[in-house]
Amino acid sequence: MSEPLIPPKKKDPLLNTRAGHVPPALRSRAAKAMAARAGQGRFVLQACEDCAHVTYPPRDRCPKCWGALTWQDQPRGAVIEAETTIKASTDLFFRNHLPWRIGSARLDAGSMAIVHLHGDVNQGDRVRMEIKLDRGGNPALFALPEKETLNMADDPQLRVFTADPKYRRILVTDGRGPVGQAVAEALVKAGAKTVFLGNNDRLMRYPGQEQIEAMEGIEPVPLSIADSRSTEALAAQLGGRVDIVVNTAQHTRGGGVGFGGKLSDLQTGLDLEVSGLMRLAQAFAPAMSGRSDDGTNAAAAFVDVASIFGLSGKAGYAGAAAAAAARLSLIAGLRGEMAQTGIRVMSVLTGPIDDAWHQDIPPPKTAPVQIARAVVSALQQGQETICAGQVAKEIFGRWQADPLLTIREETQ
Amino acid sequence: MTLLTDLAGALATGQVRVVDLTNTLRADFPVIVLPPEFGQCAPFRMEKVSRYDDNGPAWYWNNISMNEHTGTHFDAPAHWVTGKDLPANTVDAIPAQDLIAAAVVIDISAEAAANADFVVTRDFLEDWEAKNGAIPLRHWIALRTDWYKRVGTPEYLNLLEDGVHSPGPDASAVEFMVHDRDCVGLAVETVGTDAGQAFHFNPPLPAHSILHGNGRFGLQCLTNLDKLPTFGAMIVACPLKIEGGSGSPLRVVALIEGEAT
Numbered sequence: 234m235s236e237p238l239i240p241p242k243k244k245d246p247l248l249n250t251r252a253g254h255v256p257p258a259l260r261s262r263a264a265k266a267m268a269a270r271a272g273q274g275r276f277v278l279q280a281c282e283d284c285a286h287v288t289y290p291p292r293d294r295c296p297k298c299w300g301a302l303t304w305q306d307q308p309r310g311a312v313i314e315a316e317t318t319i320k321a322s323t324d325l326f327f328r329n330h331l332p333w334r335i336g337s338a339r340l341d342a343g344s345m346a347i348v349h350l351h352g353d354v355n356q357g358d359r360v361r362m363e364i365k366l367d368r369g370g371n372p373a374l375f376a377l378p379e380k381e382t383l384n385m386a387d388d389p390q391l392r393v394f395t396a397d398p399k400y401r402r403i404l405v406t407d408g409r410g411p412v413g414q415a416v417a418e419a420l421v422k423a424g425a426k427t428v429f430l431g432n433n434d435r436l437m438r439y440p441g442q443e444q445i446e447a448m449e450g451i452e453p454v455p456l457s458i459a460d461s462r463s464t465e466a467l468a469a470q471l472g473g474r475v476d477i478v479v480n481t482a483q484h485t486r487g488g489g490v491g492f493g494g495k496l497s498d499l500q501t502g503l504d505l506e507v508s509g510l511m512r513l514a515q516a517f518a519p520a521m522s523g524r525s526d527d528g529t530n531a532a533a534a535f536v537d538v539a540s541i542f543g544l545s546g547k548a549g550y551a552g553a554a555a556a557a558a559a560r561l562s563l564i565a566g567l568r569g570e571m572a573q574t575g576i577r578v579m580s581v582l583t584g585p586i587d588d589a590w591h592q593d594i595p596p597p598k599t600a601p602v603q604i605a606r607a608v609v610s611a612l613q614q615g616q617e618t619i620c621a622g623q624v625a626k627e628i629f630g631r632w633q634a635d636p637l638l639t640i641r642e643e644t645q
Numbered sequence: 646m647t648l649l650t651d652l653a654g655a656l657a658t659g660q661v662r663v664v665d666l667t668n669t670l671r672a673d674f675p676v677i678v679l680p681p682e683f684g685q686c687a688p689f690r691m692e693k694v695s696r697y698d699d700n701g702p703a704w705y706w707n708n709i710s711m712n713e714h715t716g717t718h719f720d721a722p723a724h725w726v727t728g729k730d731l732p733a734n735t736v737d738a739i740p741a742q743d744l745i746a747a748a749v750v751i752d753i754s755a756e757a758a759a760n761a762d763f764v765v766t767r768d769f770l771e772d773w774e775a776k777n778g779a780i781p782l783r784h785w786i787a788l789r790t791d792w793y794k795r796v797g798t799p800e801y802l803n804l805l806e807d808g809v810h811s812p813g814p815d816a817s818a819v820e821f822m823v824h825d826r827d828c829v830g831l832a833v834e835t836v837g838t839d840a841g842q843a844f845h846f847n848p849p850l851p852a853h854s855i856l857h858g859n860g861r862f863g864l865q866c867l868t869n870l871d872k873l874p875t876f877g878a879m880i881v882a883c884p885l886k887i888e889g890g891s892g893s894p895l896r897v898v899a900l901i902e903g904e905a906t
Contacts, residue, residue, distance in 0.1 A: 436675060436799045460672040461692055497684050504690070589681075 234383035235352050238392075240400050240426070241529040253525030253575040254326040255369035263291035263302075267372040270304055271364035272617030278342050280305045287343040289374070307342035309362045313376060314339050316356045326368070329526065330393065338362065338376055348374040351391055353382040365394035365615055368525070368575035370568065386613060395615040396534035396577050399424035401476040404467075406431045406458055406513065408446075409439040411588055411601040412538065413481040419605035420479070421450040423613070429471060431456030433463070458482055458509035459501075468516035473524070478517050479536040479608055482509055485553040485590040499552040506556040510537060510563050518571060525575035534577040536608055537564045541582040541625040544632045545643040549593065550585075568617070579611045584624025597624050659903055666832075666867045666880070666897040667717040668796060670709075674716050674866075675802045677836050678809075686712040689894075713892040719884040720830075720838065720853070720863030724891040727858030734860065736890040741883075743862075746829040748785040748878045748899065750870055753812060757790040761803055761810040762842055767817035777875055780826045785864070785880050788812070792834040793868040802836060813840025816851035823859045830862030832880065834870055838863040864897060873899055 260268070263279070270277045280287045283300030287307065295302055316336035322328050334350040340362065354360050360376040367373050375394060378385065386397050398420050405420070407413040408430035417428045429452050430445065446453050454471070457463040458480070484502040488494030514535070521532035542550060543557025561580065568578035585591040587598040599622040607621035620626040632639040655661035668674060676686040689711040695701025713736075714720070722728030723735045733739055751773055756763040765788065774780060790812050795801040803810045813835065814822070822828040831838045831852055838852035848854060856863060864882055879900040884893030 434673070436673075436797075436802065437678075437804065438799070457672065460690060462672060495684060497687070501685070501687065 235385060235388040237384045238387040238399060238529060244527070244530060250524060251329055251526045251528070252325075253368075253522065253527075253531075254324075254329065255573065255575050256326045256367045256371065256373075257324060258369045258371065258572070260371050261291060261293070263293055264372060266304060267291045267364065268366060268370060271366055271372045272370075274614060274616045274619065276307055276309045276362060276364055277304045278307045278340070278344070279303065280307075287340075289340070289344050289346045291372075307340070310341035310379075311338040311346075311348075311360050311362045311376060313337070313348075313350070313354060313356050313358050313360055314345070316350060316354075326526075330389075334390065336376065338374065346374050348376045349390060349394075351375070351377050351385070352388045353378045353385065363614075366577070366617060367394060368572075368577075370572040370577075370617070392529075396477060396579075396612045397424075398477065398609060398612050400426050400529060401533065402427045402429070402471075402474055403477040403479060404429045404431065404454075404456075404471060404475045404517070406456060406478070406480045406509075407482045408432055408453065409434075410481065410483065411441070412483065412586060412604050414441050414445045415601035415605040416479055416481055416538075416608050417445060417451055418448065419602070419609050421448060423609045425450060425477075427452055429454045429475065431458075431467075433457035433459070458513050459505045461512050464509075464512040464516045468520065472517055472520035475517060475521065476530065476532045477534045477536065477612065478513065478521070479538070480510060480513055481538050481604075482506060483538075483540075483586070483590075484556070485540070485550065485586070487549055487590075487593060488552055489549060490551045493549075494552050499555070502552055502556040503559065506539075507559040507563065510560055514563075514567050518567065518576070521576055522571065522574035532576060534579055534612055535567065535571065536579045536581060536611065538581045538583060538604055538608065538621075539564070541584055541620065541628045541632075542643065544582075544636070545628060545639045548644050577615060577617070579616065580618045581607045581611060581621055582618065582625045582629060583607075583621045584628065597622075599624055655902075661900050662903040664869050664872045664878075664899045664901055666864075666869050666899055667895075668793070668866050668868050670711070670716040670894060674796070675836065676712065676715050678802065678804060686714055688712075689715050711894060713887065713890055713894070714865075716894045717866040717868070717897055718864075718892050718894045719882055720857065720865065720892045721884070721890065722857040722860050722862070723889075724863070725850075725853045725857035727854050728860065731858075731860050734857075735887075736884040736893050737886045737888050739862075739884075743829065744883045745879065745881050746783065746785050747781065748787050748832065748873065748880045749780050750787045750789050750873045750875050750878065751780075752789045752871075752875070754789055754791040754871070757792065757812040761812065762840065763812040764840055765812070765814040765818045767821040770818055770821055780822070780828075781876070782827045783829055784826070785830055785832045785882075786822050786826070786828045787832040787864075787867070787870050787873065787878075787880075788814075788834070789870040789873075790834050791871060793866075793870070796868070803841060808844070809836075809841030811835040811837075811841035813838065813843055814852055815840075815846060816848055816855060819851045819855040823855055823861055828861060830864060831856055832864035832867055832870075832882075834867050835865065837865055863892075867897060869899075873901060877902060 279302035281295035281300040319333045365375045486498040540557035542554040543561040547554040584599040585594040603622040611619040696705040
């Protein structure tokens with residue numbers, strides 16, 4: 234079992250803050266390809282097209298026969314052949330996290346790998362392998378107990394690779410809608426210390442207000458990410474103590490490009506979803522970056538919930554899809570910037586949400602609770618991209634296999 | 646130029662005082678809320694361009710955006726379908742001479758406090774005239790409701806589950822103001838010249854419909870009408886000269902006579 238995480242104490246203001254170093258960052262293109270897949274929660278290794286040899290770490294050609302390598306999902310099982318504890322390191326990140334356990338794992342997929350070890354894993358154990366992204370966004374093999382152990386998620390080495398909401402203080406940007414409310418409730422249930430729940434118009438009531446604001450752990454805050462001053466004002470109050478930001482702002486309105494779309498809707502949507510994301514990032518990212526390795530109270534992640542149609546476009550929802558596309562582009566840029574500081578940037582992709590603004594789209598749709606589940610899961614797993622619900626998964630799968638075909642399918 | 650010289654002197658001594666009738670343009674000032682199937686009124690927004698920083702080391706300025714009907718604002722006749730074919734019906738075309746006019750203030754603050762849905766009728770206005778004197782011709786008719794004191798609370802918009810609740814005139818009152826008293830326009834502290842429930846009146850939205858259909862103006866979201874005398878104030882209300890604009894946020898001031906200091 235792991236030592237259960239204890240609620241973090243308030244910080245001693247006389248103690249210096251531990252700088253948010255990241256593990257060594259320089260990687261080959263092959264390693265970046267592994268990271269891109271690992272970020273989706275997949276367990277992939279390269280296999281040779283000629284001799285079928287499975288290899289690790291990532292390479293450009295097969296080390297056995299020089300054949301071409303392709304990424305393939307692999308069985309996750311392994312056995313720990315040897316283990317050791319690192320007690321000294323010249324690396325700035327690991328120096329602050331010693332001792333650090335690693336081991337040699339014989340992968341069921343067929344090769345040996347140096348891996349990070351969960352505290353409940355010992356030599357000779359059967360383990361479940363995952364490819365985690367480290368604080369810098371690079372892939373690392375991590376050996377977990379084959380079966381769930383007590384307080385497993387609290388293992389300090391594992392927590393370095395996740396952004397688990399337990400005991401964390403989290404800002405959810407839009408509490409007025411069903412998505413933000415479901416996300417806030419799920420985060421509280423997942424152990425968040427406080428969920429600051431944004432309300433962009435404190436003078437206007439909203440459905441579900443009494444229940445959500447009465448929930449223990451929920452603290453309503455004024456926040457309109459369409460308004461720079463409002464965003465900056467909240468960051469001035471909370472920027473130094475928010476560990477995770479979850480942006481649930483949406484402005485979905487129907488309409489095409491040449492036909493039926495309203496420019497005023499597009500303008501409002503772009504301002505809220507796209508400019509709003511930048512306002513949020515500029516207000517909160519710098520302060521979060523300064524405390525990315527500040528013990529159990531560390532800032533950990535920036536999560537953005539956006540429509541899967543940002544990848545493909547969507548007939549009848551052109552403006553909303555365009556806003557989502559811009560949002561995905563911004564979030565990718567932010568991910569690159571934040572990787573240097575140790576903050577994870579995550580995308581939760583949704584299908585059409587089952588709300589009043591998607592009445593024209595027939596089921597299946599994405600329920601707010603599915604989005605909430607995906608947000609929690611991404612944080613707990615340290616996953617970079619996650620699909621909320623089957624609709625998004627299905628479209629994402631098609632898009633990965635054939636992006637141009639998927640664009641055609643969704644827009645024609 | 647004696648008149649204006651006298652006015653300058655009166656302004657300098659405080660014999661003529663300037664009352665600000667304008668709410669501050671800020672992002673959280675409420676705007677009218679329409680049913681979701683309609684386009685919405687954009688609130689005020691401001692993005693910094695520079696503030697003595699790398700984008701402009703010695704100067705501070707912002708880009709701003711809003712609807713023409715955000716904050717304290719002016720409604721031109723073209724705002725309503727009934728005024729769409731009138732000449733000079735947009736803010737750029739309205740003669741400047743029409744932008745300064747005297748005002749009569751009708752105090753319905755007690756009635757509005759007792760009943761948020763208080764409706765001003767022709768009978769009410771005639772009764773008011775019997776007590777206070779006739780509404781002079783070619784005046785702004787200002788409805789003092791003290792509604793501005795609710796700004797910053799949910800009771801300003803007063804949007805309940807069955808719609809907005811705020812006072813305003815019915816058709817008989819607006820017909821009287823326009824045709825019998827030849828008003829310049831209707832000036833109110835609420836978000837619209839019409840009552841909150843006026844969509845359900847017959848005819849609906851009489852203030853917008855009748856005022857603008859007859860080339861009259863609207864002023865909304867005013868403050869400080871309680872600082873004006875019943876008769877004798879002069880309102881200066883100059884909307885931005887937006888080409889083809891249906892209205893405009895503006896700074897509205899009133900000149901009132903006071904004691905010289």
